[in-house]
Every structure is written in structure tokens, then in C-alpha cells.
Amino acid sequence: MSGPHTPEVALSRQGDSSMGTRDEDAADGIQHSHRMLSFSDALLSIIATVMILPVTHTEISPEQFDKSIQKLLATRIAVYLMTFLIVTVAWAAHTRLFQVVGKIDDTLALLNLACMMTITFLPFTFSLMVTFPEVPLGIFLFCMCVIAIGAVQALIVVYAFHFPHLLNPQMERSAHRGLYRRHILGLVLRGPALCFVAAGFSLFFYPLSYLLMATVIFLPYVSKAFSWCKGRLVGPQEPPAHSVEFFTFDLHEPLSKERVEAFSDGVYAIVATLLILDICEDNVPDSKDVKEKFHGSLVAALSVYGPHFLAYFGSFATVGLLWFAHHSLFLHIRKATPSMGLLNTLSLAFVGGLPLAYQQTSAFARRPHDELESVRVSCAIIFFASIFQFAIWTTALLHEGETLRPSARFGGREHAFMFAKLALYPCASLLAFASTCFLSRFSTAIFHLTQIAVPFTFLLLRLLVRLALAVLRALRGLGRPARGGEEDARAPLLPSAC
Amino acid sequence: MSGPHTPEVALSRQGDSSMGTRDEDAADGIQHSHRMLSFSDALLSIIATVMILPVTHTEISPEQFDKSIQKLLATRIAVYLMTFLIVTVAWAAHTRLFQVVGKIDDTLALLNLACMMTITFLPFTFSLMVTFPEVPLGIFLFCMCVIAIGAVQALIVVYAFHFPHLLNPQMERSAHRGLYRRHILGLVLRGPALCFVAAGFSLFFYPLSYLLMATVIFLPYVSKAFSWCKGRLVGPQEPPAHSVEFFTFDLHEPLSKERVEAFSDGVYAIVATLLILDICEDNVPDSKDVKEKFHGSLVAALSVYGPHFLAYFGSFATVGLLWFAHHSLFLHIRKATPSMGLLNTLSLAFVGGLPLAYQQTSAFARRPHDELESVRVSCAIIFFASIFQFAIWTTALLHEGETLRPSARFGGREHAFMFAKLALYPCASLLAFASTCFLSRFSTAIFHLTQIAVPFTFLLLRLLVRLALAVLRALRGLGRPARGGEEDARAPLLPSAC
Numbered sequence: 001m002s003g004p005h006t007p008e009v010a011l012s013r014q015g016d017s018s019m020g021t022r023d024e025d026a027a028d029g030i031q032h033s034h035r036m037l038s039f040s041d042a043l044l045s046i047i048a049t050v051m052i053l054p055v056t057h058t059e060i061s062p063e064q065f066d067k068s069i070q071k072l073l074a075t076r077i078a079v080y081l082m083t084f085l086i087v088t089v090a091w092a093a094h095t096r097l098f099q100v101v102g103k104i105d106d107t108l109a110l111l112n113l114a115c116m117m118t119i120t121f122l123p124f125t126f127s128l129m130v131t132f133p134e135v136p137l138g139i140f141l142f143c144m145c146v147i148a149i150g151a152v153q154a155l156i157v158v159y160a161f162h163f164p165h166l167l168n169p170q171m172e173r174s175a176h177r178g179l180y181r182r183h184i185l186g187l188v189l190r191g192p193a194l195c196f197v198a199a200g201f202s203l204f205f206y207p208l209s210y211l212l213m214a215t216v217i218f219l220p221y222v223s224k225a226f227s228w229c230k231g232r233l234v235g236p237q238e239p240p241a242h243s244v245e246f247f248t249f250d251l252h253e254p255l256s257k258e259r260v261e262a263f264s265d266g267v268y269a270i271v272a273t274l275l276i277l278d279i280c281e282d283n284v285p286d287s288k289d290v291k292e293k294f295h296g297s298l299v300a301a302l303s304v305y306g307p308h309f310l311a312y313f314g315s316f317a318t319v320g321l322l323w324f325a326h327h328s329l330f331l332h333i334r335k336a337t338p339s340m341g342l343l344n345t346l347s348l349a350f351v352g353g354l355p356l357a358y359q360q361t362s363a364f365a366r367r368p369h370d371e372l373e374s375v376r377v378s379c380a381i382i383f384f385a386s387i388f389q390f391a392i393w394t395t396a397l398l399h400e401g402e403t404l405r406p407s408a409r410f411g412g413r414e415h416a417f418m419f420a421k422l423a424l425y426p427c428a429s430l431l432a433f434a435s436t437c438f439l440s441r442f443s444t445a446i447f448h449l450t451q452i453a454v455p456f457t458f459l460l461l462r463l464l465v466r467l468a469l470a471v472l473r474a475l476r477g478l479g480r481p482a483r484g485g486e487e488d489a490r491a492p493l494l495p496s497a498c
Numbered sequence: 499m500s501g502p503h504t505p506e507v508a509l510s511r512q513g514d515s516s517m518g519t520r521d522e523d524a525a526d527g528i529q530h531s532h533r534m535l536s537f538s539d540a541l542l543s544i545i546a547t548v549m550i551l552p553v554t555h556t557e558i559s560p561e562q563f564d565k566s567i568q569k570l571l572a573t574r575i576a577v578y579l580m581t582f583l584i585v586t587v588a589w590a591a592h593t594r595l596f597q598v599v600g601k602i603d604d605t606l607a608l609l610n611l612a613c614m615m616t617i618t619f620l621p622f623t624f625s626l627m628v629t630f631p632e633v634p635l636g637i638f639l640f641c642m643c644v645i646a647i648g649a650v651q652a653l654i655v656v657y658a659f660h661f662p663h664l665l666n667p668q669m670e671r672s673a674h675r676g677l678y679r680r681h682i683l684g685l686v687l688r689g690p691a692l693c694f695v696a697a698g699f700s701l702f703f704y705p706l707s708y709l710l711m712a713t714v715i716f717l718p719y720v721s722k723a724f725s726w727c728k729g730r731l732v733g734p735q736e737p738p739a740h741s742v743e744f745f746t747f748d749l750h751e752p753l754s755k756e757r758v759e760a761f762s763d764g765v766y767a768i769v770a771t772l773l774i775l776d777i778c779e780d781n782v783p784d785s786k787d788v789k790e791k792f793h794g795s796l797v798a799a800l801s802v803y804g805p806h807f808l809a810y811f812g813s814f815a816t817v818g819l820l821w822f823a824h825h826s827l828f829l830h831i832r833k834a835t836p837s838m839g840l841l842n843t844l845s846l847a848f849v850g851g852l853p854l855a856y857q858q859t860s861a862f863a864r865r866p867h868d869e870l871e872s873v874r875v876s877c878a879i880i881f882f883a884s885i886f887q888f889a890i891w892t893t894a895l896l897h898e899g900e901t902l903r904p905s906a907r908f909g910g911r912e913h914a915f916m917f918a919k920l921a922l923y924p925c926a927s928l929l930a931f932a933s934t935c936f937l938s939r940f941s942t943a944i945f946h947l948t949q950i951a952v953p954f955t956f957l958l959l960r961l962l963v964r965l966a967l968a969v970l971r972a973l974r975g976l977g978r979p980a981r982g983g984e985e986d987a988r989a990p991l992l993p994s995a996c
Contacts, residue, residue, distance in 0.1 A: 031829055035759055039821065042540065042767035050775055106960055109825065110953055113818040120774045120814065127782045128796075135796045261533055266767075269540035276618045277548055284625045298626075298633045316618065320611040323537065327607065331529055455608055462604055 033104045036112060038262050040094060043116050045266025048087035049274070049352045051080050051123050056278075056359040076130055077353070083126045084349045085217050090119055090149065092341070093188070095259050097153055100184060101160040102168035108156060115152045118145050136206035139213065143199035146216070150192025157184050191216045224338075260336050260344060267348045268323040274355045275315050283308050307444065314448030315358040317455055318382060322351060324458070325389055325421055332408035332418060333396055340392050340403070347388035350381055357381045372436045375447045379433040386425030393422050417465050421458070428454060531602045534610060536760050538592060541614050543764025546585035547772070547850045549578050549621050554776075554857040574628055575851070581624045582847045583715050588617055588647065590839070591686070593757050595651055598682060599658040600666035606654060613650045616643050634704035637711065641697035644714070648690025655682050689714045722836075758834050758842060765846045766821040772853045773813050781806050805942065812946030813856040815953055816880060820849060822956070823887055823919055830906035830916060831894055838890050838901070845886035848879055855879045870934045873945045877931040884923030891920050915963050919956070926952060 055076045094115070101108065122145055128138030160166045161181045171180060198212035215222070285294075285301040294300040326347075336344070357378035396403040400410065407414045432447060553574045592613070599606065620643055626636030658664045659679045669678060696710035713720070783792075783799040792798040824845075834842070855876035894901040898908065905912045930945060 031825075035763065035825060035828075038536075038760070039763045039767060039825075042763055043770060046767060046771040047774070050771060050778070053775065053778065106822075106826070107957065109822055110956060113822065113953075116770075117811065117814050117818065120770065123774055123778050124781070127778045131782050131785060132788070132796055137796045137800075262536070265533065265537045265540055269537060269544060269764075270768075272541060272614075272618065273544040273548060276545070276621055277551065280548070280551065280621050280625045283622070284629050287629060290630075298630055298635045302635075313615065316615050320615065324604075324607055324611065327529075327533060327537075328604070330533075455611075458608060459605065 031104050031109070033098055033102065036104055036109055037098055037259060040112065040116060041091070041259055041262040042266045044087060044091045044094070044119065045263050046270045047120055047123060048084050048091075048348075049267050049270045051083050051087075051126055052274070052352050052355055055080050056274075056356050077356075080126075080352075081349050082214070082217065083122065084352060085345065086213075087119070087122065088345045088348075089191075089217055089219075090122075091263060093153070093191070095256065097156065097184075097188070099256065100168060100171055100180075101156065101166055102171075103166050105163075105166065107159060108166065111152055111156050111159070115149055115156075118148045118152065121145055136202040136209065139206060139209045140199055140202040142213070143195040143202065143209070146195040147192045147199070150189055150195075153188045154185055157181065157188060191219060194219070257330065257333065257336050260341060261330055264326055264330075264344065264348060265323075267351060268319060268326070271351055271354055272316055272319045272323075275312055275319075275358055278355070278359070279308065279312055307448075310445060310448045311358055314451030315354060317452050319351065319354055321455055321458065322382075322385060322389070322425065325386070325425065328418065328421055329389060329393060332405050332414065334403055334405055337395070337399070337403060340395050343388050343392045343395060347385050347392070350385035350388065353381045354385070371444050375436050375444055376433060378447065379429045379436070383426055383429040383433070386422070386429065390422045390426055393418070417462065420461050420465070424454070424457060424461070428457075529602050529607070531596055531600065534602055534607055535596055535757060538610060538614060539589070539757055539760040540764045542585060542589045542592070542617065543761050544768045545618055545621060546582050546589075546846075547765050547768045549581050549585075549624055550772070550850050550853055553578050554854050575854075578624075578850075579847055580712070580715065581620070582850060583843065584711075585617070585620065586843045586846075587689075587715055587717075588620075589761060591651070591689070593754065595654065595682075595686070597754065598666060598669055598678075599654065599664055600669075601664050603661075603664065605657060606664065609650055609654050609657070613647055613654075616646045616650065619643055632704075634700040634707065637704055637707045638697055638700040640711070641693040641700065641707070644693040645690045645697070648687055648693075651686045652683055655679065655686055689717060692717070755828065755831065755834050758839060759828055762824055762828075762842065762846060763821075765849060766817060766824070769849055769852055770814055770817045770821075773810055773817075773856055776853070776857070777806065777810050805946075808943060808946045809856055812949030813852060815950050817849065817852055819953055819956065820880075820883055820887070820923065823884070823923065826916065826919055827887060827891060830903050830912065831890075832901055832903055835893070835897070835901060838893050841886050841890045841893060845883055845890070848883035848886065851879045852883070869942050873934050873942055874931060876945065877927045877934070881924055881927040881931070884920070884927065888920045888924055891916070915960065918959055918963070922952070922955060922959070926955075 055073070104112070122142065125138050125142040125145060128135075128141065130138075132138060158181075161177065164172050164177065167177075171177065174180065194212050194216050198209040198216075201212070202209040283305045285298070285305075290296060290298055290301045333340075360374040360377045397410070400408075406412055408418055409415060428450070432450060553571065602610070620640065623636050623640040623643060626633075626639065628636075630636060656679075659675065662670045662675065665675075669675065672678065692710050692714050696707040696714075699710070700707040781800075781803045783796070783803075788794060788796055788799045831838075858872040858875050895908070898906075904910055906916055907913060926948070930948060
């Protein structure tokens with residue numbers, strides 16, 4: 001405050017000019033939805049991932065690890081994956097809803113919070129389903145939650161259409177608003193209606209409820225396939241009104257890239273942090289133990305947990321680098337098609353399983369017999385998480401004109417490097433898996449050291465690509481001494497320090 | 499893909515035009531840092547908040563709840579607050595660092611991940627410090643982490659200055675870059691240097707280490723106060739070079755509003771989710787118990803946990819509404835001064851304490867004697883969380899020309915409503931606290947029902963303000979029948995449906 005305040009004024013001016021329109025809106029109590037959406041993304045991604053906890057906290061004592069536990073684990077993992085998909089469907093519905101509703105006011109913000117509160121309750125119903133698969137209460141509560149979410153979303157739609165300035169500009173200007181409203185309400189209430197039936201069945205024949213739940217998850221895909229088949233059989237229908245067709249398109253062109261990134265970031269961040277949560281809870285030795293067993297030496301007590309720390313750093317490096325690959329990939333992507341969205345969800349579901357991999361490898365860290373088994377589980381999880389990322393890339397390449405930036409397309413500057421980056425983890429995990437089969441002395445310690453070493457491979461990759469380019473350039477320079485100007489501009493990028 | 503693809507093309511064109519420059523940058527392997535920064539914000543906010551877990555998981559059996567446990571709890575809470583502040587300092591340093599470094603490439607992204615990995619390890623050192631306050635290993639590890647973080651940040655600075663196109667444009671064009679580099683390196687390495695000394699002392703006289711750790715936290719404020727005193731005593735110094743002064747200013751004008759929002763969102767999101775985590779872990783009844791105690795009735799078994807669910811929904815409503823107040827507040831704020839940043843941190847630290855409030859109120863839910871005590875703790879936490887939000891508002895009002903948008907300033911349209919919104923929680927929590935003193939029959943159930951009822955007060959508030967405005971307008975309309983045009987434009991905002 002005592003310093004020279006000219007730059008301050010300059011800065012605030014800058015702020016003013018870019019935010020002039022926001023000032024006006026804020027004055028009317030209408031707000032841009034950006035921040036509310038990122039908050040919702042954060043909440044939803046955490047909720048989707050928290051469900052891995054009942055799986056990782058399955059207590060396995062060595063003598064108990066038989067077929068029944070394996071079956072229990074498998075069931076839990078299956079339900080985790082299913083519920084991850086359900087939350088993702090809720091997230092996708094939320095994304096689409098707020099592609100229609102462009103601005104918010106206080107009422108919408110509060111309604112959105114109510115929606116979030118109901119969604120956070122889903123993991124509990126999931127826990128009930130897992131613990132008591134034969135008691136229909138879990139699935140009943142789940143259906144009630146979905147119905148409540150649907151009701152709140154329907155309220156949001158009705159409210160936004162009642163005050164059209166809250167809608168996105170295209171929708172606001174449209175003449176067919178009444179038609180849209182009915183259409184969107186239909187879409188929003190489709191899932192809850194199915195769940196209503198499922199809730200009814202849960203009272204006397206619950207297996208059907210599970211089936212209906214699965215239908216809710218795959219509803220968008222089912223309906224898309226259905227309309228595709230219909231289109232094939234009957235021939236392409238003429239759109240009854242052009243704008244309605246546009247809107248349908250808008251629903252099938254889902255998921256703004258920004259929100260896909262925000263959701264993915266949330267999942268990666270929470271997975272990285274679930275790991276340290278376990279460390280903090282389980283790996284602080286008891287003060288009595290330290291006195292009695294280790295004669296008061298805390299260092300000795302902690303060294304028992306050595307493998308756990310190694311596993312933690314290894315897992316963090318893996319999560320971090322998977323995020324890094326995802327980040328690099330989406331840097332080159334211009335928009336996310338529905339199929340890419342689905343692949344991204346599958347990849348994230350396996351990323352959410354990484355704490356399990358950590359738990360597996362660290363729980364067996366001192367039981368040599370089961371070590372190989374647990375390393376294999378970890379490899380499989382990492383493999384699936386990364387191969388789905390790779391699949392996003394190949395899917396994007398199929399329509400590269402629409403989906404990719406020029407530099408990442410075939411023949412682009414970054415194409416080869418991007419390919420190498422995304423292929424690294426599938427290859428590395430396959431290699432590790434294979435070595436568990438051939439090398440009997442392959443241990444978790446080696447596995448985690450490999451995990452920690454992978455980041456350097458990334459740097460090495462870039463260095464190698466750069467070196468190859470430099471060699472190529474030198475060779476070309478020998479052949480044609482002219483036209484070096486364009487290449488020189490890129491010279492400072494060459495990491496000369498390394 | 500089979501539908502009419504004209505809108506698709508139109509959309510991708512739109513994308514092209516706004517992202518033309520990003521395309522070019524991506525081609526060079528240089529990336530805008532936006533997404534990396536929000537990922538870091540998410541990680542840091544989770545790490546800051548996860549540290550409440552050792553506090554909430556302190557097991558308190560009824561007969562054990564004596565002075566010693568209270569003291570233990572108090573120590574843990576103090577260390578939680580301290581560590582929250584430390585992570586916030588790390589976050590602030592990170593924010594400032596990436597205000598200087600404007601763009602990133604792969605190397606910087608990987609270095610940032612290494613930095614994050616070290617920061618995620620901080621909670622573990624915290625746990626060690628809490629569990630073994632007399633063993634210096636915890637503080638030693640903590641110092642090592644801070645040194646490692648400092649080293650990585652120094653590397654980032656050196657790397658970015660080596661490739662100046664990564665710096666922010668102002669810095670890139672400056673002629674005094676060498677000077678800057680030294681200055682920033684000094685700032686980055688100041689904390690780690692202190693920690694190096696602290697690590698040395700931890701080996702033979704650890705209380706001094708704790709003192710030095712406290713110094714690291716308050717270093718920015720200490721140095722600011724010192725320079726202010728110096729300025730008062732010696733008289734305002736002329737800046738040796740104008741641009742250096744500008745840069746110093748840039749460091750004291752901290753924390754882009756966007757990142758403050760992202761960090762706060764992270765804290766609110768994780769706090770809301772820690773609550774459901776506890777529910778999922780603790781409140782799923784054991785299948786044996788259900789068979790033996792409740793004759794197989796899951797509903798009966800769950801009804802025992804009724805108060806827990808009530809407490810959960812109450813807490814979620816509180817967290818959600820505190821987020822809502824924060825969101826409304828920052829909507830009207832144009833920039834966050836350092837003092838507002840500090841107040842925000844303090845508010846968030848108490849928000850992080852809300853799971854503790856939940857734990858307190860739900861643990862004592864069926865022990866009538868301690869109920870009042872636990873409700874008081876909750877009230878106090880909510881009061882502090884909200885009063886610091888209110889303090890942000892009053893601080894902003896002191897310099898309203900710089901910090902607030904016009905509509906929220908004195909006499910602005912939203913001023914009174916904003917005031918009411920922010921005053922609601924301090925008043926409500928004080929009221930609840932007072933009623934625990936006067937009413938002996940005040941119970942946790944009533945408390946949680948109040949929590950759930952507060953959202954409706956928000957809606958009521960807006961309705962009342964609107965009604966008052968409408969009455970005023972009607973009265974004015976009777977007096978002067980002309981000049982109604984401007985007012986009519988706002989009419990659709992009046993929630994006629996309610």
C-alpha cells in the first residue's frame with residue numbers, strides 16, 4: 001500500500017477491460033458457471049474414486065488368502081468399476097445439462113449443491129450393496145438417490161427455462177424453446193424413471209434391479225445404437241424441425257474438453273493422495289512398539305516400513321506420469337468425441353484402481369511367495385490404464401482433422417514423440433509382466449525401482465528424439481547449406497544443459 | 499458421425515480461431531501452464547486438508563475422555579493448523595513461481611511433479627512429529643522435504659531462465675534478467691536455507707527446530723514487516739533499478755485470483771468428501787452383527803446410525819453453503835491482496851476442521867452429557883470459518899476501489915445482500931452456541947436440523963430483499979408514475995414461481 005501504486009492501477013484497468021461484461025452480470029445476480037462447474041467436477045471425481053477404498057481395505061491375512069477372498073475381491077472390484085461408471089454417467093449428464101444452462105444464479109447454485117449432496121451419498125449405497133448383496137436395501141437406496149438427482153436436475157431445467165436469460169445464447173434465442181424443454185426433461189428423467197421401476201422390483205425380485213441399473217449406465221450407448229439401427233433400417237429420417245436436430249446433436253456431441261480435463265485431473269489428484277492417506281494412517285509406528293521392540297529407535301522402527309515407502313514413491317511416480325501423458329495427449333486434442341470420452345472413463349477407472357495395486361504390492365512386500373502375484377496385478381492395472389489412453393489417441397487419429405491439432409497429426413512434428421510417450425507405459429507394464437513369468441527372482445523392490453526410473457525414460461525419449469533431429473539436420477545441412485533459418489529458431493529448445 | 503456434420507465443422511472452426519496461437523505453441527513442445535497449475539492446486543489443497551485425519555481419528559472412549567486426551571487433541575489441532583499454514587506457504591511460493599514462469603515444457607512439467615511428490619510426503623512427517631514429539635526424526639524429515647522442494651524449485655527457475663521463452667512476457671523482454679534470476683533464486687532458497695539450519699539443530703537441540711519451522715511459515719510477513727519498519731526508520735528508499743522494484747512488487751502482489759479460487763475449491767471439495775469417507779468406512783454394519791443383534795433386519799441395524807446420517811447431511815450442507823458464500827464473495831472481488839489471501843487461508847484452515855466437528859457431534863450423538871460440549875466445538879469451528887470469510891469482505895471494503903466490482907461497493911446493488919449472506923453463518927453459529935448455554939434440552943439432532951435448514955434461509959434472504967425492493971418500487975411508482983423502464987428490465991428476475 002505504501003509502494004508506488006501505478007502498476008497496481010494498470011493491472012486493475014487490465015482486469016476491468018476484460019471483465020466488463022462480467023461486472024454487469026454480477027450486478028444482476030447472474031453468474032458465469034465456470035467456477036461452480038469446476039467445484040462439481042472436483043466433487044464428482046473424488047466421489048467416483050473414493051469407492052476404491054472398500055476394495056483396498058479388504059483385510060487379507062496370509063493364511064486366509066484363498067479362493068473365497070479372491071472371489072470377494074473380484075466382486076468388489078466389479079462393483080467398484082460399475083459404480084465408477086455410474087458416477088461418470090451422472091457427471092456426463094451434469095456436463096450436458098450445464099451446456100444448455102449457460103449462466104447460474106443463487107437458486108441454481110443451491111440446487112446444484114443439493115444435487116451434489118445426493119451424489120455424494122451414492123458411495124454409501126454402494127458399500128451396502130457390496131456388504132449385503134442379498135439384501136435389496138442397498139439397491140433400493142441407490143435408486144432413491146438417482147430419482148432424487150433426477151428430480152433436482154428436472155427442477156434446474158424448469159427453472160432455467162422459466163428465466164431464459166440463464167440459458168446458453170443459442171437456446172435463449174431459439175423459437176422452439178418449449179419443444180426443447182420437453183425434450184431435455186425427457187432426457188433428464190429417463191434414467192430416474194428406469195430407477196423407479198428398479199426400486200419397485202428391488203422390493204420383491206432384486207436381480208432385475210441390478211440389470212436395470214446396468215441399463216441406466218449404458219443407456220446413452222444403447223439409445224445411440226438403437227437410433228443408428230433404426231436409421232439403417234428405415235433410412236435416414238428428415239429432421240422434423242432443423243433446430244431440434246441441432247439440439248439432439250448437441251447432446252450427442254458431449255463433454256466440453258475443459259470439463260473432461262477437470263474431471264480427469266480430479267481423479268488423478270485424489271488417487272495420488274489416497275496413497276499418502278494410507279501411509280499416514282498405517283505406517284506411523286506405535287510409540288509402545290518402538291519402546292519395546294526397537295529399544296526406542298524410531299529409525300529402526302521405520303526401516304521395517306521401508307518397502308512401503310518405496311511402493312508409495314513408485315505408485316506416485318506412476319500416477320504422476322499417467323497424468324503427464326494424459327496432459328500431453330489432451331494438449332493436442334481439439335475436442336473429445338463421445339467414444340473418446342468413454343475410453344477416457346475406462347482409463348480413469350483403472351487409474352482409480354492404482355491404490356489397490358499399491359496395497360497389493362506393499363501388503364505382500366515381505367511374503368516372497370505372493371510377491372509375483374501382486375506385481376502381476378499391478379502390471380495389469382497399469383497396462384489397462386495406459387492402453388486406454390493409447391486407445392484415445394488412436395481413436396483421435398481416425399478423425400484427426402476434427403479432433404487433433406495440426407502438429408500431432410500424421411506427419412506432424414509431435415506425432416512420433418506423442419506415439420512414443422503413450423506407448424511407453426503399455427510396453428513397460430507388459431515387459432514387467434513378462435519378466436515375472438521368466439525371472440523367478442523379480443521382486444517388488446525391483447518393480448518399484450522400475451516405476452521410479454520411468455520418468456527419466458520420458459526425458460531420455462525427448463533427448464533421443466531431439467538428438468535424432470539434430471543428426472538429421474546436420475546431415476541435411478551438409479547436403480544443402482542454405483535454408484537453415486527456420487531450424488535455427490528452434491535451437492534454444494535443445495536442452496544443452498543435459 | 500452419420501448425422502449432418504455442418505454444425506460440427508462450424509464448431510471446430512470456432513475452436514480454431516480462438517486457439518490459433520495455442521496450436522503453434524503446442525508444436526514447439528511449449529504448453530500453457532493452466533492445466534498443470536489446476537492439477538497442482540488440487541493436489542496441494544488435498545494434502546493440506548488430509549492432515550486433519552490424524553486428529554479426527556483420535557479414538558476417544560467415554561471413560562477415557564479426560565484432561566490428557568483433551569491435551570492430546572489440542573496438540574494435534576495446533577500442529578494441524580501449523581501444517582496447513584506450511585502447505586499454504588508452499589502453495590503461495592508455487593503460485594508466485596509460476597507467475598514468473600509463464601509457459602511450461604515437458605521438463606518443467608516433470609520437475610513440477612517431483613515437487614508435488616515431495617510435498618505429498620509432508621503429511622507423513624507431520625504424523626511422525628505428532629506421534630513422537632520428543633524424537634527429532636519427524637522434524638528432520640520435514641526439513642529434508644522442504645530442502646528438496648527448494649532444490650527442485652531452484653532447478654525450475656534456473657531452467658526457465660535458461661530458456662527465456664518460458665518466462666512471462668514482461669520478464670522475457672526485460673534487460674535485467676540476470677538480476678531477476680539471482681533475486682528469485684534468493685527468495686526461493688530462503689526457506690530451505692532456514693530449514694537446513696533447523697535440520698542441523700534437530701540433531702542436538704530440537705525445540706529450536708520447531709521455532710525455525712515457525713519462522714519459515716511467517717517469513718513473508720516477517721520480511722514485509724521488517725522492510726516496512728526499515729522504510730519508516732530510514733525513509734523510503736529510492737529503487738536501485740525501477741524494474742527490480744516492479745518485480746519485488748510482483749512478489750508482494752501475490753496469488754492470482756484464479757488460483758486462490760482453485761485452491762479453495764479443492765479444500766471445500768475434499769472436506770465435503772472426507773465426510774462421506776468416514777460414513778462409508780464406519781457406518782456399514784457388520785453382517786454378523788446384523789444376523790445376531792437385529793435378526794437379519796438391515797433397516798433396524800442402519801437406524802442405529804441415524805444420527806450419523808443426520809450429522810453427515812448437516813455437515814455437508816454447512817460445507818456446501820460456506821463454499822457458496824465464498825463463491826459469491828469472490829464473484830464480486832477483482833483481485834486478492836496479500837492480507838485477503840491470509841484471511842482466506844485462515845478461513846480454509848477452519849473449514850478443514852469441519853470433519854472434526856462432524857466427528858465430535860456424531861461420536862457423542864448418544865451420550866447426552868457430552869452433547870452440548872460437542873455442539874459447542876462445532877459452533878466454534880463454523881463461527882471461525884465464517885467470520886474469516888466476513889473479514890475478507892471487510893478488508894476488501896477498505897480498498898473497495900481496487901478490490902471490488904462496482905455492484906458490491908458501498909451503495910451498490912448487491913452490497914446489502916452480500917453483507918447479509920456473509921453475516922448469516924457467524925450469527926447463526928453464535929446463536930446456536932448461545933442456545934447451548936441457555937437451553938439444556940438443545941441436542942445434536944436440533945443442531946443438525948438447523949444446519950440443514952440454513953440453505954432455505956439463503957433463499958428466503960434473497961426473496962425478502964426482492965420483496966423489499968418490489969415494495970419500494972411500488973411505493974415509488976405511486977409517487978412518480980413515470981420512469982419505470984429501467985426497473986422493468988429487472989422484472990423477470992423476480993422469482994414469481996416461489
